[in-house]
Amino acid sequence: MELLGLSPAMLALFVSFGFMVGVLFGFFGMGGSFLITPTLLILGYPAPVAIGSGLAFYFGTSVIAVLKHYDIGQVDYRLGAVLFVVLSIGIELGSRLVFGLEALGIAELVTGIAYVVLLAGIGLLFLRRAYRLEDAEDGQDEVSDEEIPPIAQKIQSYEVAPMLSLTSGGRASLWTITGAGGSVGLVSGLIGVGGGFIRMPAIYYLVGTPLTAAVGTSLFAGLFSGAFGTFTYGMSGGVDLTVVSLLLVGSALGARIGSAATATVEEDDVIVYFGIMMVLASAGIGLSELANWLGVGSLDVLSVVLLVGSSFAVASIILYQVLVSTEGAETDTQSATDSKG
Numbered sequence: 406m407e408l409l410g411l412s413p414a415m416l417a418l419f420v421s422f423g424f425m426v427g428v429l430f431g432f433f434g435m436g437g438s439f440l441i442t443p444t445l446l447i448l449g450y451p452a453p454v455a456i457g458s459g460l461a462f463y464f465g466t467s468v469i470a471v472l473k474h475y476d477i478g479q480v481d482y483r484l485g486a487v488l489f490v491v492l493s494i495g496i497e498l499g500s501r502l503v504f505g506l507e508a509l510g511i512a513e514l515v516t517g518i519a520y521v522v523l524l525a526g527i528g529l530l531f532l533r534r535a536y537r538l539e540d541a542e543d544g545q546d547e548v549s550d551e552e553i554p555p556i557a558q559k560i561q562s563y564e565v566a567p568m569l570s571l572t573s574g575g576r577a578s579l580w581t582i583t584g585a586g587g588s589v590g591l592v593s594g595l596i597g598v599g600g601g602f603i604r605m606p607a608i609y610y611l612v613g614t615p616l617t618a619a620v621g622t623s624l625f626a627g628l629f630s631g632a633f634g635t636f637t638y639g640m641s642g643g644v645d646l647t648v649v650s651l652l653l654v655g656s657a658l659g660a661r662i663g664s665a666a667t668a669t670v671e672e673d674d675v676i677v678y679f680g681i682m683m684v685l686a687s688a689g690i691g692l693s694e695l696a697n698w699l700g701v702g703s704l705d706v707l708s709v710v711l712l713v714g715s716s717f718a719v720a721s722i723i724l725y726q727v728l729v730s731t732e733g734a735e736t737d738t739q740s741a742t743d744s745k746g
Contacts, residue, residue, distance in 0.1 A: 410647060411647065411648075411651075416651060418713075419648055419651035419652055419655070420651050420652075420654055420655040421655060421717075422441075422444065422652065422655065422713060422716070422717075423462075423651060423652035423653060423654060423655030423656040423659065424655035424656065424658055424659040424720075425655075425659060425716050425717050425720040425721075426440055426441065426652070426655075426656055426659065426716060426720075427466070427655060427656030427657065427658065427659020427660040427661075427662075427663060428659040428660070428662055428663040428666070428720040428723055428724065429659075429663060429679070429716060429719065429720055429723075430466055430656065430659070430660050430663060431659065431660040431661065431662060431663020431664035431665075431666070432663040432664070432666050432723055433663075433679060440686065440712070440716055441458065441459045441462050441652060442455045442456055442458070442459030442516075442520075442596065443455075443517070443520045443524075443686065443689075443690050443693075443712060444709075444712055444713060445458060445459070445648070446513060446516065446517065446690075446693070447689070447690070447693045447708055447709050447712060448709070450645070450648075451507070451512075451513075452503060452506075452507055452512035452513045452516050453503055453504060453507055453512070453638060453641065453642075453643035454642075454643050454644070454645055455516075456500075456503060456516070456594075456595075456596065456638060456643065457634075457635070457637075457638025457639060457641075457643030457644040457645075458643075458644055458645045458648050458649050460496075460593070460631060460634035460635050460638060460644075461635040461638075461639070461644045461646075461649045462649050462652050462653065462656070463627075463631045463634075464628070464631035464632050464634070464635045465649065465652075465653040465656070466653070466656055466660065467624065467627055467628045467631050468628065480572075480618070480621035480622055480624075480625050481571055481572040481614060481618055481621075481622045482572075482625065483569065483570075483572070484569065484571060484572070484577075484582065484608075484612065484614070484622055484626075485622045485625040485626045486626075487569065487579070487582055487583075487586070488582065488586040488604075488608070488622070488626040488630075489626050489629045489630055489633075490586075491582065491583050491586035491587045491590060492586050492587070492589060492590035492593070492604075492626060492627075492630035492633075493590065493629075493630055493633045494587060494590060495586065495587040495588065495589065495590020495591040495592075495593065495594060496590045496591075496593050496594035496630060496633060496634045496637060497594065497633075497637060498590075498591055498594060499590065499591045499592065499593060499594020499595035499596075500594040500595075500634070500637045500638060500641075500643075501594075502591075502594070502595055503516070503594070503595060504641065513697075514694065514697075516595070516596050517690055517691075517693065517694045518694065519592075519595065519596045520596060520687070520690045521687050521690050521691045521694070522687075523592075523596065523687075524683045524684070524686045524687035524690065525683070525684055525687035527680075527683045528680045528681065528682070528683030528684035528685075528686075528687060529680070529684070530680075531676055531677075531679050531680030531683060532677060532680035532681070532684075535676045535677040535680060553575065553613050553614070553615060556610055556611075557609070557610055557611060557612065557613030557614075558613065560577075560581060560611060560613060561575055561576065561577055561613045563578070564576070564578065565578040565580050565581075566578070567579045569582065571612075571613070571614055571618075572614070572618060575613055575614075577612045577613055581611060581612060582612055584611075585607040585608070585611040585612060586604075586607070586626075588607075589603050589604045589607055590630065593630065593634060594634060594637070604623045604626065604627060605619050605623040606619075608622055608623055659720070662724070662727070663720075663723065665727075666723050666724075666726070666727045669726075669727055669730040669731070678718070678719045678722055679719055681715070682715040682716060682718070682719045685711050685712075685715040686711065686712050686715055686716070688711055689707075689708040689709070689710070689711030689712035689715070690708065690712065691708075692704045692707055692708040692711065693708035693709075696708065
């Protein structure tokens with residue numbers, strides 16, 4: 406029996422997967438489309454549909470994030486508006502490239518390879534960040550959220566007109582902003598990710614805004630670029646509304662739990678697991694490509710287990726630590742009550 410064109414097992418998979426991705430999004434602040442798109446590819450969805458649905462999911466989670474965190478962080482609206490324009494151009498070029506590759510019959514292969522490289526890189530960056538956090542705990546100085554990284558200061562020292570004044574007080578060349586934003590947009594349109602995990606570092610390290618402003622501006626620009634990407638693929642029939650709706654149902658609840666978890670769970674405790682999850686996801690997509698090349702179905706099953714299972718594992722760790730923290734707080738409260746009695 407099918408409902409909405411999907412089997413009960415697939416319905417449960419999409420809702421539960423959306424929930425787990427929502428937990429990760431709420432905790433780490435990433436839209437999760439970098440997990441949705443490769444999963445849809447492995448499940449057999451055409452590349453344009455997987456990419457368009459991933460962007461639509463990102464847009465939906467961004468709306469949730471903006472509604473819940475609209476007053477968090479400093480937003481450079483002028484920079485965000487410029488980024489939206491160049492991001493949209495990049496997404497349009499990326500989407501045209503995808504449909505061109507689809508006509509050649511190599512869109513899934515190119516997208517898969519790009520994901521293997523991208524997710525492995527993200528995973529290694531998170532593991533490196535966990536290592537640096539450990540060093541900071543051993544006595545090294547931490548970088549303030551209001552500081553501009555040295556590489557951005559160096560880039561800003563080359564004043565190539567026209568220049569744009571930033572809310573933070575500095576100035577950046579429109580050529581730098583265009584190059585950074587256009588590249589992120591091209592990646593978003595090519596592989597179907599919202600791009601927050603590369604857009605925010607680009608704003609921080611290349612454009613040169615404080616970290617708080619980079620986060621807020623990234624959300625602002627990403628909301629509109631996600632909408633544009635969804636529209637671009639939707640006009641070509643590249644968005645599966647049933648799948649996106651099921652994912653968002655689960656994600657809406659998961660994101661609230663993940664956001665609440667940040668108040669009780671130390672990010673340092675799970676960040677290393679997130680990095681490992683990205684590396685395993687990269688390996689899963691690599692196995693999927695190998696399975697298609699060798700024609701071995703068992704490898705395809707293993708790739709799904711690695712990709713979906715790794716996200717479930719990390720989200721479960723976060724939920725477990727929330728439960729432990731809650732039980733610990735209740736125990737402390739009860740002990741305090743008993744001592745007063």
